[in-house]
Amino acid sequence: MTEIASLGEFGLISHLSGHIQTTNPSTIHGIGDDAAVLEYKEKETLVTARLLLEGIHFDLTYVALKFLGYKAAIAGFSNIYAMNGYPKQLTVSIGVSKRFSVEDLEEFHLGVEYACKKYGVDIAGENITSSLTGFCVGITCIGEADKDKITYRKNAKKTDLICVSGDFGAAYMGLQLLEREKAVYKGETGFTPDFAGKEYLLERQLRPEARKDVVEELAKKQIVPTSMLDVSDGLASELLHICKQSQVGCIIYEERIPIDYQTAMMAGQFNMNLITAALNGGEDYELLFTVPLVLHEEIQEMNGIRIIGHICDAENGAHLAARDGTLIPLIAQGFHATL
Amino acid sequence: MTEIASLGEFGLISHLSGHIQTTNPSTIHGIGDDAAVLEYKEKETLVTARLLLEGIHFDLTYVALKFLGYKAAIAGFSNIYAMNGYPKQLTVSIGVSKRFSVEDLEEFHLGVEYACKKYGVDIAGENITSSLTGFCVGITCIGEADKDKITYRKNAKKTDLICVSGDFGAAYMGLQLLEREKAVYKGETGFTPDFAGKEYLLERQLRPEARKDVVEELAKKQIVPTSMLDVSDGLASELLHICKQSQVGCIIYEERIPIDYQTAMMAGQFNMNLITAALNGGEDYELLFTVPLVLHEEIQEMNGIRIIGHICDAENGAHLAARDGTLIPLIAQGFHATL
DSSP: OOBGGGTHHHHHHHHHHTTOOOOOTTEEEOSSSSSEEEOOSSSEEEEEEEEEEBTTTBOTTTOOHHHHHHHHHHHHHHHHHTTTOEEEEEEEEEEEOTTOBHHHHHHHHHHHHHHHHHHTOEEEEEEEEEOSSSOEEEEEEEEEEOGGGOOOSSOOOTTOEEEEESOSSHHHHHHHHHHHHHHHTTTOOSOOOOOTTOHHHHHHHHSOOOOHHHHHHHHHTTOOOSEEEEESSOHHHHHHHHHHHHTOEEEEEGGGSOOOHHHHHHHHHHTOOHHHHHHHOOOOOEEEEEEOGGGHHHHHTSTTEEEEEEEEOGGGOEEEEOTTSOEEEOOOOOTTOOO | OOBGGGTHHHHHHHHHHTTOOOOOTTEEEOSSSSSEEEOOSSSEEEEEEEEEEBTTTBOTTTOOHHHHHHHHHHHHHHHHHTTTOEEEEEEEEEEEOTTOBHHHHHHHHHHHHHHHHHHTOEEEEEEEEEOSSSOEEEEEEEEEEOGGGOOOSSOOOTTOEEEEESOSSHHHHHHHHHHHHHHHTTTOOSOOOOOTTOHHHHHHHHSOOOOHHHHHHHHHTTOOOSEEEEESSOHHHHHHHHHHHHTOEEEEEGGGSOOOHHHHHHHHHHTOOHHHHHHHOOOOOEEEEEEOGGGHHHHHTSTTEEEEEEEEOGGGOEEEEOTTSOEEEOOOOOTTOOO
16 A cells, blocks of 8 residues: 555656546647646537535445546536537546545546546546545536537427436435445445345446437437436436426326336335335436427437426426326435435 | 525525626536536637645635635636636535535635636536535636647746746745634634734735736737746745756746745744745745746836746756855645645
8 A cells, every 4th residue: 555645746646647648639738737728619618517525425335446436437427418418528636535545546547547438538637635534526527519409408398208318216226235235234344245136236326327329329310309417316306407497397107217127126125115216316327308299209219218208388397197197296305415 | 594405406506606697708508507518619728627625725714715715716717827828617516514504605605706706707517515524615617728828837948037926925924824823712712813914914825816917918918938837836846847847947046036025024923934935835826937038028027027047957957046056956845735
């Protein structure tokens, strides 16, 4: 274990990032100056920033730093895809307390690099500072989009179809599983809990992906959603954002909400309401978008995209139609509604 | 005192930022979506991000949240000016523990807004999360510059003049003063320490400014420095960055380093080495830059700019020439070399 103090901030940055090459033409100058220099002459520039704090957004008892690095980068990318854009640069700020070593930071960095390589994103800025209280991460992701293809939250229209990628609630169930194992084994070290048959839940929690493929397929089909966002705070909460900002209502159907078999099994075991977990679990990093009704068939042809409901007038409110036909008002109780 | 939980993240953001109007043409879409949308067709885009953590970068015992907000924004702007650019957008991420109220966040926000208004910068993104351990801030500042006017750290040449704006060591002395008062009055509340005659030191520590005026004057004189950065980690540390990245050496002269009268007085009272404080204090937010020797007269005409030395061959190293003529090697021991 190498003490971080032995390298100092700038030694550490060059140790971690010295080998990094940038590959995107829009990255003119990356790590090593007061600011990154980027060139976005043809496109609009998208910028999103997030904080990830130990004990709030992650628990290092069961999250390896490599996975944390990967997930932090994915969370940034996902926000850019949600604008119908493509992430191109990432800056990483790390706050680190004395309990971490140079090797820990290498692990974290590997995860960030791996995600960046996979998604074609350059690490264009990095800084490290000490922290009194554990690990904290600031991520800024910069991307590009054509002006006329950017998807805001505000343009959903009455009768639009509500579409989602992937499935919901799995990351939340993965978290419940990890939390339970942590509670069971508290105090013991070196144990290996039995996660057989629950791999998908853990993968969704620990190593999520961002839906670049969906943005690419929408572009191929020349579909520009009327609104889009990524589901990080729970499907219900994100739907309510669309309703509020587009001044519309919505109805979604319980039986159409995509849920994986493992998620359903786990909810059963935990005696939890499955639909609540799917609607409010969060960290799904799936895309939620609306398209005009006329695109019904084209959307149905898209692999892995599900139509779960439609937009209605604002005065009708936002509801879930349960299997028995009752209408339940949607409430934001996102898992990450942390305050 | 209003509990933060009573508003929730999104209620809080709209409470704090609902009134914010963006004014820069490059800000296409600000707060309220997955990412800000910016347009930089004619210019290069500059991006810089920083974390500011309680207990490391600030002590809320004596720093009002309004000042913290102001200073956090200034730190971002200063990095953009250091590239010879102009800041245009700022995104703010806040991590906040239960000991803070809505009113506290309003104070912080006021400080950010005030700085943004003064410097013509739009708040283009905001997010708030809970923190287990006090206040933390993530700042991302985006700006613009002409491609041929961007100043990196790597192009300083032998015989170039080393120039600085303002004076050095005052912010550090302000910090020492505040720390001493805190120690003296520990446990007592409602006291008013006597800071008469030390106002400049406190102002430099608590409410620094970024040197927009210097960047503007350089542009007016059509001077593009061969290298430039802002002095946040101490003059010595920043000079060594230029030397390393430009592969040169430097010599600066003790008697030419600008130091305010109050800084000198305070160093005397504290029995501290004045030149060490000026070289390593940090948080000065002044600009350090190099220009070709032929610009000697033009630089001397610039108000508040001082030539403190010159660039030499790398094999000569980086030195301070003391008043008695001895050469002292420059060492980076920046105040914020926090690890």
